[in-house]
Structure formats: C-alpha cells, structure tokens
Amino acid sequence: MQLNRRLFLAAAGTALASPYVSRSWAADDEIVIGSIFDGTGIFQPLGRPKANILKMAIDETNAGGGLLGKQVRLVHYDTQSSNQLYAQYAQSLIRTDKVDFVFGGVTSASREVIRPIFKRSGTPYFYNMAYEGGLCDGGTYITGITTPQILESLMPYLVKTFGKKAYIIGPDYNFGQISEQWIRQYARDNGCEVVGSELFPLDASNFTASLSKIQAAAPDFVIDSLVTPPQFSFYNQWATAGMKSRIGLASQTLGSFGQNLIMPPEVLEGVVVGIDYVQELDNPLNTALVKKYQETFGTGDYLGNLVEADYDGWLFFKAAVEKADTKDKADVVAALASGLELATPRGHVKLDPATHHCVMDVRVMDIRNAAYRVIETTSAVPPADLVGRCDLIAAPASNVQLGPKA
Structure with a gap:
C-alpha cells in the first residue's frame, strides 16, 4: 500500500x-x-x-x-x-x-x-x-493499550535479547513523563538498570547531543516513546550515526500510524515493537x-x-x-x-x-523489510497498572491518576 x-x-x-x-x-x-x-x-x-x-x-x-x-x-x-x-x-x-x-x-x-x-x-x-x-x-x-500492558511483554523480551542496561527517550508531556516512570519500574522488575533518560519537546529535531549521551552511557538497548514528528528525526539520525549495529532499539509507539511505510526501510530494519494491533x-x-x-x-x-x-x-x-x-x-x-x-x-x-x-492480546514484533513480523503473542493481558488498585465497581466516582507502585 x-x-x-x-x-x-x-x-x-x-x-x-x-x-x-x-x-x-x-x-x-x-x-x-x-x-x-x-x-x-x-x-x-x-x-x-x-x-x-x-x-x-x-x-x-x-x-x-x-x-x-x-x-x-x-x-x-x-x-x-x-x-x-x-x-x-x-x-x-x-x-x-x-x-x-x-x-x-x-x-x-x-x-x-x-x-x-x-x-x-x-x-x-x-x-x-x-x-x-x-x-x-x-x-x-x-x-x-497502556504502557504497562506493553511492558508486561516487551521488557522481558528486551532484557533477554539485548541485555540489562536500558536508556529511555520520550516526549516531554504527561504521556512521556508517566511512561518513563513505568519503564523504570518494569526495568527494575526485570533486573534491568536504566543508565540514562531524556524527554524532548514536541518540536525537537536535532538529536546530535542525545546520540552522544547514549553512546557514553553504553546501554544494551534504547526504548522509545517518542511521537511524531521528533520520532522521524531521531530514527533517521540514529541510523545515520551508525548506532543500529551497536545498540538495540525498541518502541512502544511505532506502528501507531504506519511509520514503517514512511521511513526508509533500512532505518527501521530490526527495530522491536510492543503493540496490540497493526493493519497487517x-x-x-x-x-x-x-x-x-x-x-x-x-x-x-x-x-x-x-x-x-x-x-x-x-x-x-x-x-x-x-x-x-x-x-x-x-x-x-x-x-x-x-x-x-x-x-x-x-x-x-x-x-x-x-x-x-x-x-x-499483546504482540512483540520486529520490523523486517518495512513489514511487521510477530515474534511472540501474550493472550488476554489485563491493565496491569490498575488491577488490584482501581475498583470502579466498588467506587464508581473514582477519579485518580495512578503511577507506578512504590
């Protein structure tokens, strides 16, 4: 298409x-x-x-x-x-x-x-x-799908596949800020150390300094929560800098609107994605x-x-x-x-x-030749961030934003 x-x-x-x-x-x-x-x-x-x-x-x-x-x-x-x-x-x-x-x-x-x-x-x-x-x-x-539902499947796979050092990037508003907190929790739960984290404004376009920070931190993988347009800029600069062959890259936001069909195939080749649905x-x-x-x-x-x-x-x-x-x-x-x-x-x-x-159902996929390949599927994943903490049957008037557990 x-x-x-x-x-x-x-x-x-x-x-x-x-x-x-x-x-x-x-x-x-x-x-x-x-x-x-x-x-x-x-x-x-x-x-x-x-x-x-x-x-x-x-x-x-x-x-x-x-x-x-x-x-x-x-x-x-x-x-x-x-x-x-x-x-x-x-x-x-x-x-x-x-x-x-x-x-x-x-x-x-x-x-x-x-x-x-x-x-x-x-x-x-x-x-x-x-x-x-x-x-x-x-x-x-x-x-x-929620970030914790994605991480229930994605984080164990990333640790098993790439190693136990993670670097977080995301957008600097409540989606990225709260996602970072959940990623840190799931990293801890899976024996993974977060060696760096950066959040960017929605008009960010130059990631040169950030790429240097990532290289210096030497993570085993980077986990991305960026949204467009910064996501396009980051991925292109990441590939141009030759980072793809050295550090794993995963995302909880790729697949949302066909980024695999817009960015050059070589830029996204091998990127791991946690997601519930793709058009294919x-x-x-x-x-x-x-x-x-x-x-x-x-x-x-x-x-x-x-x-x-x-x-x-x-x-x-x-x-x-x-x-x-x-x-x-x-x-x-x-x-x-x-x-x-x-x-x-x-x-x-x-x-x-x-x-x-x-x-x-939550799927861990990777991108090969601009197409999504299912690696593993976890069936019937509940909203892990809320189970046992939010009961709208007992308290239907509830109105709270719950972060990661202490």
Whole structure:
C-alpha cells in the first residue's frame, strides 16, 4: 500500500462543526454522539483517520437500522491540534449540541483538558488511544493499550535479547513523563538498570547531543516513546550515526500510524515493537475493516492501533446500548460495566468492569523489510497498572491518576 506522505505534514484548516452533522431527527428518536479530534494541525495524521473510522462505524450502524431503532447523529469538531479549542468544543458538545456520549482526544494532554469537563457534566467519555496508563475514572472508557500492558511483554523480551542496561527517550508531556516512570519500574522488575533518560519537546529535531549521551552511557538497548514528528528525526539520525549495529532499539509507539511505510526501510530494519494491533493482522474481521475503510476514504491512511481502537470503542458502545435496551445513560453505563467481551479486528477483547480498560492480546514484533513480523503473542493481558488498585465497581466516582507502585 502506498501511504500518502502529505498526511504527515501539519495541515491548516478552520475548526467547524463537521458536515457529518445532521439534525433531521427529533431528540427522542436519536442518539447523539460527540466527536472531538485533531482533524488538522500537527496531530492530524492521527485525529483525522480516528474521526473517519468513528463516522464509518456509525454510518454502518445507521445503515443497519440504527440502535434500538433510533438513528445515531454524529456531531464532530476539529480542534486543529489546539488544547484551547479542545476545551471550547467540549463545552459546545455539552451545552449546545447536548450529546449523549463523547468519543475523542488524541494526546494525553488533550484528554486531560476535556475529561474533567465531561466528568462534571456527567457525560460518559471514550478515550480510544494507546496511552501511558494509570487512569482510574468512573466516567471514562479506554479501549487503547497502556504502557504497562506493553511492558508486561516487551521488557522481558528486551532484557533477554539485548541485555540489562536500558536508556529511555520520550516526549516531554504527561504521556512521556508517566511512561518513563513505568519503564523504570518494569526495568527494575526485570533486573534491568536504566543508565540514562531524556524527554524532548514536541518540536525537537536535532538529536546530535542525545546520540552522544547514549553512546557514553553504553546501554544494551534504547526504548522509545517518542511521537511524531521528533520520532522521524531521531530514527533517521540514529541510523545515520551508525548506532543500529551497536545498540538495540525498541518502541512502544511505532506502528501507531504506519511509520514503517514512511521511513526508509533500512532505518527501521530490526527495530522491536510492543503493540496490540497493526493493519497487517491476518484475520477476517480485520481484513473486512481495512477493505471497508479504504473503499470509503481511500488508501492513503494506515490503520494503526490508535485508529482501530475507535472502531472497537464503537463496538463496545453499540453492544452496551443493545444490552441495556435503552439509550438512558445510567443503563448504558451499567451495561458497559457488565463484562462485555467482543471479537474485534485486533482479536478477542474484554472491557474490564473494574478499570474501564481492555483486556487484550499483546504482540512483540520486529520490523523486517518495512513489514511487521510477530515474534511472540501474550493472550488476554489485563491493565496491569490498575488491577488490584482501581475498583470502579466498588467506587464508581473514582477519579485518580495512578503511577507506578512504590
């Protein structure tokens, strides 16, 4: 598949309510879903296809007769990768559009802007992203994989394969900061020493000094949590400096939107990845999903785990409404907490009632000739960061961010 490189340039645009919106049904005969994503700006390579796949899932549902005989109306806002606009449009979804449920957010920073707004209004919120983990919030549902779920499988493999000295790199905001804490814990748990760590701003592009620090620290492997665009710069400079043959390199963020098809194959050759889903997974549900998306929106997007998670989020929401047999929020929330299990394009997934996170298969892969190769799969991995620490059945009003255990 040829990936459109223009998707990875910051796009200009005006933040408008999406043309997806239709107001042709009376309120009692519809279910109103809010969608709030980065359709333009620096994070548009993620936000735009996430909005697309949610729209596609809702269109499929409406074409099949809707939910409980009601049509689903989607109200979408493009935040232009601005957290200020996230806050503004979150308020609009509640006060003006009066949505029943919300799907949205890309970065952890954007999530933490809008999550309190939805919590205060009692609006259930789906954050369908891979993220740093640790969020115990009775009003939020997360279908993406967490850093601790990845590390449960990835860290033992890295120590076994490369050695017991690690160096951490990541972005300097809450995703990278909290991920670093989890990586340090899992390193300790696996007898691994962290010999260095650096976090970078989202506009970082020159890693010359960092490469020198890594060489001086002499780790056995580097574990990367970078996001685009710094990730592209780091990997290219890493390969140019000849580091690939000397130090192992692993990532918890590669595979999110087809970086393997954008960067030169030699740059990513042999890089190890911990992930739950890539577009290339060979199963009938995934084949059908990719085919439908490409027929609807073209072949320019890569359906990484950050995009597919919104499709899973919709599947869980749809199953909950059907189980509740009503659109009443309290009944749908109760159904979401009933232990729903579904076959999805990434495999068998359970929505854990106690944590509002998913139990899923986690794969350790490496990249060979620009393609993902499965090395090992761990089935039914729970959100290890929250099990035994977050009980939203007993305390549904909980709202805390839990870090690594002391």
